[in-house]
Amino acid sequence: MRVTTKGQVTIPKQIRDHLGIGPGSEVEFVATNEGARLVAVNENVSEEEASRRFKDVLAGMAGTLDLGGMTADDYIEWLRGPREDLDVD
Template sequence: MTTRVTTKGQVTIPEEIRDRLGIGPGSEVEFLATEDGVRVVAVSENISEEEASRRFSRLLDHMAGTLDLGGMTTDEYTEWLRGPRENLDID
């Protein structure tokens, strides 16, 4: 999707993107420069708990299967992440 920048420096965010990010009238967005270009991020907004839950579920569904633990159990993976713990002074 491409859009033009107006003489006032304004752009129209396509409807598909606004819907996906939950951007509506009065919403705030942040433009973040990246090595590949720019990211548009919706700044926190007041949404219902139900909508937040739906968005979180969609995110989890999108992320499903993206982490390969190489056959490790959850406990083994946690131990690998934390590193050696034998030198901790716990009273």
């Protein structure tokens, strides 16, 4: 599949049919460890299905952030930088 100069790709018909994608449908590309996943955005999805899909996305992201042994607090401090406004003794 080739990307055009406008960043567009053609989704093969068998995939469009399988996902129920037609003109005016919305899709999302979700980054994964393997590359990217095409997800059809369906407004008529049940709450249970939306929850399952969300859990699948979260499961795909599990373990993708290596904190190098930092705790969550250490990581937040690293992100924010030193807090000079705090009186640390």
